[in-house]
Amino acid sequence: MELKTFEKGDVIIEKGSYGTSAYVIKSGKVEVVDITNNKVVLAILGEGQIFGEMGLVDDQPRSATVTALEDVQLAVLNRDNFNQLFEKDPKVLLPIIKALFERLRTINSMLVSKEGSDTVKAGVNKRVHGSEFITLSGLNVISSDVLDNREMKINKFPFKVGRKHELDEVDVLSDNDLYLQDLPPFNVSRNHFLIDKVEGRYVVVDRGSRLGTIVNGKRIDVQSVLDMGENEIIVGQKVSPFVFKIEIRC
Incomplete structure (x- = not known):
């Protein structure tokens, strides 16, 4: 795993950002806070503890x-590292798996305590209301074939896109709604990009892909807000055969 160092006061993860890595603390301490309204300290973590683990699986x-x-000093574990360790030395991942289950247990407790509350209901309504909808279609023969030469209406968010597995390939964290059949040298990563609706806006998020994602002619750093109407997305580098149109309609 790659080692990274941060100085006192450095922001390692920012709420609302996207990432696909977890961090194991080798030395020093970090503060985990929720800054939605007022600053609320959620945890103080030290040597041997893990944070950011949900980025590995969602x-x-x-x-x-x-x-x-x-x-x-932090050891950085990304999805590729996770897959390799799962195949070669699964016991190394036990602390991370434990952290994931602890996080899920905490979330479950929060959901139970808030069941039926106005806050939860408002959040659900916000995601499903609205007159606009979004479609995906291919802009060349290869991309159109992936979609069986039809336009796909996207109803589920986030909508995840990645590379289809090879027959002898083990990938414990692959999680996609649309799989692209790519050939070496690959343009498409296992978990490449997703389309989501955040605060009433549609966004494309690169999921830590190797060659990146191009939206409307620009390679995105992490995410890009889609325009109303037609948008072009290239999966990988500019010469990638996977070119799609994402259209937001009212």
């Missing part, structure tokens, strides 16, 4: 901000 925005309380 593609949702980060739920909290993590800041270095002192100089820290």
Whole structure:
């Protein structure tokens, strides 16, 4: 795993950003806070503890901000590392799996306590109401073939796109709604990009792909807000055969 160092006061993870890595603290301490309204300290973590683990398994925005309380050294575990360790030495992943289950247990408790509340109902309504809808279609023969030469209406968010597995390939974290059959050298990563609706806007998020995602002619750093009407997305580098049109209609 790659080692990274951060100085006291550095923001390691920012709430609302996207990422696909987890961090194991080798030395130092970090503060996990929720800054939605007033600053609320969720945890102080130290040597041997893990944060950011949900980024390994889902593609949702980060739920909290993590800041270095002192100089820290972190081991960075990304999805590719996770897959390799799963195949070669699964026991190394036990602390991370434990952290994931602890996080899920906490979330489950929160959901039970808020069941039926106005806050939850309002959040659900916000995601399903609205007159606009979004479609995906191919802009060349290869991309059209992926969609059986038809236009796909996207009803589920986030909508995830990635590379189809080879027969002998093991990928414990692949999670996609649309799989693209690519050939070496690959343009498409296993978990490449997603389309989501965030605060009433449609966005494309690169999921840490190797060659990136191009939206309307520009390679995106992490995410890009889609325009009303037609948008072009290239999966991988500019010469990639996978070119799609994403259209937002009212």
